[in-house]
Amino acid sequence: MFLDFISEVEGLIKAALDRCGYKVEEGVNNLGLDISPHADLASSVAFRLAPTLKKSPVQIAKEIHQAISGDYNYVDHVELTGPYLNFFMNRRFLNTVLEQALADNAWTGRLKEKVIVEHTSANPDGPLHVGHIRNSVIGDTLVRILRREGCTVDAEYYVNDMGRQEAMVVVGCDRFQLDGSKPDHAIAKVYIAANKAMETEPEIRTEADQVIQRYEAGDEETVAKIQSAVKYAIKGIEETLHRMNIRHDSYHWESEFVQSGDVAEIVGLLEKTGLTEWEEGAFQLDLSQHGFEKKMVLKRANGTSLYITRDLAYHRWKSENSDRSVDILGADHKLVSGQLRTALRLLGIREPEVVIFEFVSLPTGSMSTRKGKFISADELLDEVESRAYEEVSMRRPEEDEAFRRKVAKQVAAGAVRYDVVRVSADKATMFDWKQALDFEKLSAPFIQYSHARACSILRKGEGAKPFQADLLTGENEIALIKMIAQFDLVIDRAARELKPHHLATYARELAESFNLFYRYSPVLDAPPELRDARMALARAARNALRTTLETLGIDALETM
RNA sequence: GGGCGCGUGGCCUAGUCAGGAUAAGGCGGCAGCCUCCUAAGCUGUAGAUCGGGGGUUCGAAUCCCCCCGCGCCCGCCA
Numbered sequence: 138m139f140l141d142f143i144s145e146v147e148g149l150i151k152a153a154l155d156r157c158g159y160k161v162e163e164g165v166n167n168l169g170l171d172i173s174p175h176a177d178l179a180s181s182v183a184f185r186l187a188p189t190l191k192k193s194p195v196q197i198a199k200e201i202h203q204a205i206s207g208d209y210n211y212v213d214h215v216e217l218t219g220p221y222l223n224f225f226m227n228r229r230f231l232n233t234v235l236e237q238a239l240a241d242n243a244w245t246g247r248l249k250e251k252v253i254v255e256h257t258s259a260n261p262d263g264p265l266h267v268g269h270i271r272n273s274v275i276g277d278t279l280v281r282i283l284r285r286e287g288c289t290v291d292a293e294y295y296v297n298d299m300g301r302q303e304a305m306v307v308v309g310c311d312r313f314q315l316d317g318s319k320p321d322h323a324i325a326k327v328y329i330a331a332n333k334a335m336e337t338e339p340e341i342r343t344e345a346d347q348v349i350q351r352y353e354a355g356d357e358e359t360v361a362k363i364q365s366a367v368k369y370a371i372k373g374i375e376e377t378l379h380r381m382n383i384r385h386d387s388y389h390w391e392s393e394f395v396q397s398g399d400v401a402e403i404v405g406l407l408e409k410t411g412l413t414e415w416e417e418g419a420f421q422l423d424l425s426q427h428g429f430e431k432k433m434v435l436k437r438a439n440g441t442s443l444y445i446t447r448d449l450a451y452h453r454w455k456s457e458n459s460d461r462s463v464d465i466l467g468a469d470h471k472l473v474s475g476q477l478r479t480a481l482r483l484l485g486i487r488e489p490e491v492v493i494f495e496f497v498s499l500p501t502g503s504m505s506t507r508k509g510k511f512i513s514a515d516e517l518l519d520e521v522e523s524r525a526y527e528e529v530s531m532r533r534p535e536e537d538e539a540f541r542r543k544v545a546k547q548v549a550a551g552a553v554r555y556d557v558v559r560v561s562a563d564k565a566t567m568f569d570w571k572q573a574l575d576f577e578k579l580s581a582p583f584i585q586y587s588h589a590r591a592c593s594i595l596r597k598g599e600g601a602k603p604f605q606a607d608l609l610t611g612e613n614e615i616a617l618i619k620m621i622a623q624f625d626l627v628i629d630r631a632a633r634e635l636k637p638h639h640l641a642t643y644a645r646e647l648a649e650s651f652n653l654f655y656r657y658s659p660v661l662d663a664p665p666e667l668r669d670a671r672m673a674l675a676r677a678a679r680n681a682l683r684t685t686l687e688t689l690g691i692d693a694l695e696t697m
Numbered sequence: 698g699g700g701c702g703c704g705u706g707g708c709c710u711a712g713u714c715a716g717g718a719u720a721a722g723g724c725g726g727c728a729g730c731c732u733c734c735u736a737a738g739c740u741g742u743a744g745a746u747c748g749g750g751g752g753u754u755c756g757a758a759u760c761c762c763c764c765c766g767c768g769c770c771c772g773c774c775a
Contacts, residue, residue, distance in 0.1 A: 164715075165714090165715050166715045167715085169715090169716095169717075171715095171717080173717095173718075174718085174719090175718065179717090179718085181716095181717050181718085184716095184717065184755075184756080187755075188754095188755090193755095194755080218718080219718075220717085220718090221717085221718065260775065297775065300774070300775050301774055301775075302774080302775065417773080418773080419773050420773095421773090428700090430699080430700085430771075431771065431772090434772085434773050435773095436773080437773045438773060439773080441773090443773070443774085443775090444774075444775050445775090448775095467769085468701085468702070468768075468769045468770080469769060469770065469775090470770090470775090471700090471701055471702080471769070471770065472700080472701080472769095472770050472771065473770090473775085475700095475701090493701090493702085495702065495703075495768070495769070496768065496769065498768080503768090503769090525737095528737070529737090532735080532736095532737070533735085548737085559710075559711090560709090560710065560711095561710085561711080563702060563703070564702090564703065564710080565702080565703065565767080565768050565769080566709090567709095569708095569709075571724085572709065572723095572724080575723090575724070576737050577723075577724080577737065577738095578722080578723055578724090578737090578738090579709085579710080579722075579723040579724080580723090580737080582737050583737065583738085585737085586735080586737050586738075587737095587738090589735070589737095590734075590735060590738085593734065593735060594734050596734095597734065598734085634714080638710095638711085639711095641711095642710095642711060642712095642722090645711095645722080645723090646722090649722090652738060652739070653739080655734075655738080655739090656738075656739055656740095657739090659733075659734065660734060661734050662733080662734075675734090696735080697735085697737080
């Protein structure tokens, strides 16, 4: 809805500029529009015109203001405040927002593209840890945001089954026993043990190399061993992802692209660029003309393929099977993903849009699966869930065990997701138990609670019935409607910039806005007509909160 | 050493891409609000040289340059 208001204001200003004979340079937000405490939408365009027109911004703003036509749809009036043009929404706009938020098909989005989002793709050598889930949460939230925008999205997991780490898992399985614990954790134990053993038995390295070669050559016994280990680990990883409402639509294994011949084909195509050469037995691509100092190795001296070439083949497949593809990658992949994109460009293949997130570290340093130095996502979820259980038991002692367990699970999953997604991806973070276990304002439970309160009112009142939206004139009521209106703007921005944290910020603001309404505008005790109008607003807010939470992948509890 | 990213009250973060009217939240501190639709809530209060220095501009947390600090990368690993 807010996007419609912005479009109207843009039209009014452009028409007024034409009338005055003024021109602004083309560019994003060249009209200087901004949501501001002084107006629903403010324009500082007069400042931009001042240097060329050699007039004061105040004078220019005055002229534009006089030239603005009074033909409004959603605009109520335009105020001239010094050099600023302040636009205000009319009642009709507020009422339309309410009406749309009450409709079943509210917020359907404007895009239609087919998008592939690849996220998580953690090596199947152990459980997801608190660093991996930053990838999963950002990725899954983007999947949901793009779907909300109308895109058809395929969430994909790229399985690294051909790497050295998987060979080490197989070596580990040969030497040690899987102990029957959760599959991904069991795999991690033998993987860590194999790495530890390698310190005193260097021949393990050779053993792993042989596994890689045999696997690439299609040796049956090796194929069976690797694939069963990979599937076993993935089973555990999926289970963890499901606890956080994260599901992939499809899995692609690296080996697919080697077996299909795609990798060999890609290497052949790169050879035709004339930038390749054999050096010390390995086949390499020189990207120095493109700003990369190091050559990109396409084939090892022993003939086996590398992650990067397999990844090139996968990316070609993705670009052929989508309109857009998005990769979620940790900061350690910055350089490689740059090389990958350059190589794709050389081949005329559409490049992926890459979302990089910075590292999550522990107070003791960065995490490592290989060294067994990490806090697993399961550990985190268990801990948060038990804290949530205490909390709900204290608040709702009359409810039974099943209720409290269920609420604790949903609160925990939400709390973990929110704690991750609220921070901008390009900020390195330090994992903090205190913050992860805090269920107050800057958290999912705060938003879930607002939603539950709205549901509580709706449960106690009557169902939907006619109401007079014009009665909603209180400061908090209007502020809440305006906040609901911003949903489309926020989704649009988050989808365009691929920044899910904008939605997290919005969710908090929406909940805050609802809480003020809840506190200062009694619904059930209001006089009949006002009560009906406030019921409608509570319902609209419930819908907005529910949709926001769903888009964040957080369960919208009706009671908690 | 080079490349990329980050630096905002005691702590954590939004705002930076697209410069604009008093720098916005949370945690922690202090002081209040449950005969009132769930207090996982609400209100008030104290607390900020927006890492430092230069520059561009009518105007800089935001753009440019230099410096400092932190993170990540610079493998025939992934």
